[in-house]
Amino acid sequence: MMTSIIEIKQLSYRYDKDTVLENINLSIAEGSFLAIVGPNGSGKSTLLKLILGLLKLQKGEIHLFGQEIRRFKDWQRIGYVSQKANSFNTDFPATVFEVVASGLTKRIGMFNRFTKEHEARVLDALEAVDMAQFKNRNIGELSGGQQQRVFIARALVSEPQVLILDEPTVGVDAENVNAFYQMLDYLNKSKGITLMLVTHDIGTISDKVSHVACLNKRLHFHGDSKEFEQLRMEDMSNAYGHDVQLLTHHHEYGGR
Numbered sequence: 001m002m003t004s005i006i007e008i009k010q011l012s013y014r015y016d017k018d019t020v021l022e023n024i025n026l027s028i029a030e031g032s033f034l035a036i037v038g039p040n041g042s043g044k045s046t047l048l049k050l051i052l053g054l055l056k057l058q059k060g061e062i063h064l065f066g067q068e069i070r071r072f073k074d075w076q077r078i079g080y081v082s083q084k085a086n087s088f089n090t091d092f093p094a095t096v097f098e099v100v101a102s103g104l105t106k107r108i109g110m111f112n113r114f115t116k117e118h119e120a121r122v123l124d125a126l127e128a129v130d131m132a133q134f135k136n137r138n139i140g141e142l143s144g145g146q147q148q149r150v151f152i153a154r155a156l157v158s159e160p161q162v163l164i165l166d167e168p169t170v171g172v173d174a175e176n177v178n179a180f181y182q183m184l185d186y187l188n189k190s191k192g193i194t195l196m197l198v199t200h201d202i203g204t205i206s207d208k209v210s211h212v213a214c215l216n217k218r219l220h221f222h223g224d225s226k227e228f229e230q231l232r233m234e235d236m237s238n239a240y241g242h243d244v245q246l247l248t249h250h251h252e253y254g255g256r
């Protein structure tokens with residue numbers, strides 16, 4: 001059954017005087033893979049921070065797993081990799097294993113013993129992002145894309161049901177973006193993790209995600225990726241005339 005695990009109603013938010021989010025209504029079904037797109041400064045990160053309880057709700061409602069966000073305590077069910085994760089100080093002397101294990105402190109507390117079971121979880125998380133072979137490597141000795149996978153593993157180690165990623169492909173080169181999305185697809189389909197991702201890869205995402213939300217202070221569009229494709233075609237033909245649609249049409253049948 002498709003149930004909503006994140007439900008947002010009439011949400012507005014302002015930092016000082018400027019309203020950055022206005023009347024957002026959005027519901028995210030369990031098992032979906034949602035991409036949030038929008039220009040710089042359109043409120044994408046702000047929306048994620050509100051969902052994560054990092055910013056205080058001002059107006060509207062957020063329900064997480066059916067519970068009002070103010071009462072919600074089960075934060076280990078929601079994993080998060082921030083937009084700044086890729087500017088993390090990687091001179092910090094820690095191994096890949098240690099970085100991922102640090103994701104468990106919320107769960108086991110700072111001073112409790114690290115058990116064999118915890119170790120197995122760290123290795124599972126590293127395997128899920130295909131980085132187990134690097135477990136003893138220093139975090140600073142990895143490429144940007146590899147580091148990003150390690151940060152995802154750190155978010156996965158507490159076995160969240162939802163994973164929220166803010167521009168995770170920024171440090172990933174074009175060649176590896178595909179492999180990166182394949183890994184996300186695996187987390188979504190095989191591990192059943194609901195994904196919510198902010199991205200500027202507008203051209204490459206629509207066949208990789210189940211839903212798309214276009215944000216620019218207001219939510220201009222929210223629907224499944226097929227509807228989004230349709231909308232993009234209409235936008236193009238409005239902007240360039242109907243020739244574009246003819247070309248696209250021919251292209252669909254493999255000929256020119």
Ligand SMILES: Nc1ncnc2c1ncn2[C@@H]1O[C@H](COP(=O)(O)OP(=O)(O)OP(=O)(O)O)[C@@H](O)[C@H]1O
Nearest residue numbers: 015016020038039040041042043044045046047083
């Ligand atoms: N802590 C803050 N205090 C005041 N204004 C802020 C703060 N954080 C963000 N803003 C402003 O709120 C607006 C939305 O910012 P936000 O970071 O949510 O945008 P974004 O869509 O994530 O952009 P980007 O694509 O650049 O990451 C911007 O105009 C930004 O300048």
Ligand SMILES: [Mg+2]
Nearest residue numbers: 044045083166
């Ligand atoms: Mg942002």
